[in-house]
Amino acid sequence: MANGDMRNGRCGVCGGGEVCWGEYVAQAGLRQPGKGKFGAKKPVFDAYICAACGHTQLHLRLDATMSSFIRRKLNRMPPQQSKG
Ligand SMILES: [Zn+2]
Numbered sequence: 001m002a003n004g005d006m007r008n009g010r011c012g013v014c015g016g017g018e019v020c021w022g023e024y025v026a027q028a029g030l031r032q033p034g035k036g037k038f039g040a041k042k043p044v045f046d047a048y049i050c051a052a053c054g055h056t057q058l059h060l061r062l063d064a065t066m067s068s069f070i071r072r073k074l075n076r077m078p079p080q081q082s083k084g
Pocket of ligand 1: 011012013014016051053055
């Protein structure tokens with residue numbers, strides 16, 4: 001299932017092949033967890049939505065400014081060892 005990346009047109013949850021693509025525009029902004037004040041960034045995501053089960057995968061549309069913002073402002077998730 002190509003590591004669950006729905007940009008390949010296959011749902012990462014149900015395995016269905018009816019993935020639709022749209023834009024998700026966040027109106028409220030993106031901020032570090034637990035921070036009280038909203039950051040100024042209004043991110044645009046590419047949204048991949050399975051028409052069979054509703055599972056949705058968002059990919060932030062990155063440019064240099066947005067990449068810099070998330071690296072500076074958001075918490076990094078260390079890579080996890082996959083089981084098996
Ligand atoms: Zn699905």
